[in-house]
Amino acid sequence: MSKLVNFFGQKVKVINLGIPSFAEDLRKQGVEVMHTEWRPPAGGNKKIQALLAKVEAWQSKVKAGKGAR
Amino acid sequence: MVVCHLIRKQTYFDSVTLMLIGSQVKKLDGIENAVVGMCTDYNIDSLKRLNMYQPEFDGLTPNDLIICIMGKDKATAENGIAEVEKRLKSRKQASGASAELPPATQEEAARRLPEANVVLISVPGEYAAREAMQALNNGRHVMLFSDNVSIEEELELKTLGVSKELLVMGPDCGTAIINGTPLAFANAVRSGDIGLVAASGTGLQEVTSTIHRLGCGISQAIGVGGRDLSEKIGGRMTIMATRALAADPATRVIVMISKPPAEKVLTPLFAEFKNIGKPVVVYFIGADPKMIEAQGFVAARNLEDAALQACRLSNKKQYNPEMTDSEIKKLADKVKLPAASLRGLYSGGTLCDEAQRLLQPAIGEIFSNTPVKGCKEMPDVYKSSGHCIIDLGDDNFTRGKAHPMIDPDYRAERVVQEFADPNVGVICFDVVLGYGSHPDMAGEMVGAIERGRKKSGRNPVLAACICGTEEDPQGWQQQKARLAEAGVSVFPTNVAMVKFVQHCLERK
Structure with missing residues (x-):
């Protein structure tokens, strides 16, 4: 658990995807935050989204494989 | 009634922002209904159900924004659309605080x-x-x-x-x-x-x-x-x-x-x-x-x-509740219920659950939209009868609407509705403070209480618990003062409020 316990001592820095007021609240508290103007991927086209998901799954498998070497 | 609409292609806003703006614009004079949302399956269904669907919506994607207003005449509906646009523009300016364009992914x-x-x-x-x-x-x-x-x-x-x-x-x-x-x-x-x-x-x-x-x-x-x-x-x-x-x-x-x-x-x-x-x-x-x-x-x-x-x-020392049982009982002894029924209007699901568990053994039959063991399912969640403890954050009430911790409108409406019921003797509710929550929930509830009193001429006993701290953006004491001025008995925890309600009901 050392990795997670080490994190407990660190400053939280946030990427916010979705509701903008969550980022505004964090900013007001002096927390470093990057709000994203998120929108559904592939222009909302479900077929392209499904293809993208397959590519991403493949990419993460490749990445995991490289990490193991 | 006239329906006017505006489509903004490839313009995305999050659903909470859109639901809040839709709810605010719906309150304007002469506006019967407002659907402000991305073109999702859910919003399309809502538009069809409300007879507001337009052929121009065919083929739109979840990245396209629809503003659709039903008003008493064309000018009112168009004015509603302009209002939505104005509010969206100011939201965009507020969130894009830095000069640099925000990232998209x-x-x-x-x-x-x-x-x-x-x-x-x-x-x-x-x-x-x-x-x-x-x-x-x-x-x-x-x-x-x-x-x-x-x-x-x-x-x-x-x-x-x-x-x-x-x-x-x-x-x-x-x-x-x-x-x-x-x-x-x-x-x-x-x-x-x-x-x-x-x-x-x-x-x-x-x-x-x-x-x-x-x-x-x-x-x-x-x-x-x-x-x-x-x-x-x-x-x-x-x-x-x-x-x-x-x-x-x-x-x-x-x-x-x-x-x-x-x-x-x-x-x-x-x-x-x-x-x-x-x-x-x-x-x-x-x-x-x-x-x-x-x-x-x-x-x-x-x-x-x-x-x-x-x-x-x-x-390693004993801590006592912020309000002792005798202090709570003393407060309850001072009030007299005008009728026998309780209405609990909660925004917090666990608090609603806790109230049912604590009260059911003492006061008997309780109805809820989220009944715990021993309580009963409400036959109609929109109409109370008998003792009711309701979670207004449950799916029944939040489809197409923001959570009651952000959007007070439906709960305010429900307060007015419960005031009008001659069987209601006590109304209790939670006010949840903190980041993310409404900036002045106490003020919104006081507004609803005043409307309820005026419309019904009745004066049920009112109790609230405030979940939060003095350091929260809303300020615990400020919210308490606002409620107390309106004649609401205020408690630091849900448990304390529920004990008060129980005393009131037992000595009615």
Whole structure:
């Protein structure tokens, strides 16, 4: 658990995807935050989204494989 | 009635912003209905149901914005559209505080803030797991506020999270305080040595706020999502978070809040707690405390008690509730109910649940839209009869509308409705403060109370509990003063308010 316990001592820095007021609240508290103007991927086209998901799954498998070497 | 509409192609806003604006514009004179939303299947269904669907909406995508207003005439409806546009423009200006254009994807955001260690996700559920997976693969902790994430996706995310020692808080996790930072709906509390793991949003808010008001503090408050202790998820995140708090030198006492875990999860969880070597306070909502005590842990009787026990263990001295039973009884002795029925109008689900559990043995038949054991299902959630304790944050009331902790409109309407019922003797409600919540919920409730009194000429007894701290953006004392001026009896915890209600009903 050392990795997670080490994190407990660190400053939280946030990427916010979705509701903008969550980022505004964090900013007001002096927390470093990057709000994203998120929108559904592939222009909302479900077929392209499904293809993208397959590519991403493949990419993460490749990445995991490289990490193991 | 005339329906006017405006389509903004490839213009995306989050659903909470759009629902709030739609709800505000609907209140304008002459406007019968307003649908402001992205072109999702749900919004299309709503438009069809309301007879507001237009042929021009065919072929639009979830990235296209629809503003559709039904008004008494064309000018009123068009004015409604202009109002929506004005409000959207000011929202955009408020969120785009920096001169630089905001990033459009998580990848781009990570390039601009590479040291980011948490990704807070509140995008529609169907896209949330994908974003969470990306965050975990890049070594970042996840707070998943989004709901409608499947349990299979949750299992996949949490399995990956555990393998990388990364938190997956959620899905449907509304509250967390990590390294002193309140995330989403959370309160401003002092740092301290009490660490919490919870599968309940308002439960976590109530306990952390009470701990703060009692003078103690929080090391971490980790939300795990309501399904973490289900058989399928197996308590993966609860176990990882508990192990980390056990190893964390800043944490001396651990508090666990959840509905009772699945049978198969209970044994490994208790085995885990036994290895901690720090005092553990357990509140399994609705479970028999003796079952917890038999295992050697401290069993809390309710949310307030969980806070009291945690403070006692943290400072090795006795802590008493902020309001004693005799103070509560004295207050109740001063009032006289004009009729016999109770109406509880809650925005916090766990608080609603707690009120039912505490009151049912004392006052008998209670109806709810989310009945606990011993209470009954409301035949019609929109019309109360007898004693009713209602969770207005439940799905019935939030389809197409923002949560009542953000949008007070339906609860305000319901207050007026309950005032008009000659059988109502007492109305009680919660006011949840903190980041994310409405900036002046007390003010909104007072407005509704005044309208209710004026319209009905009645004066039922009113009671409120305020979940929060003085350091919250709304200020505990300021909210209390606002309610007290309007004749509402105000309590620091839900438990104290419920005791007051019980006394009132017993001596009616």
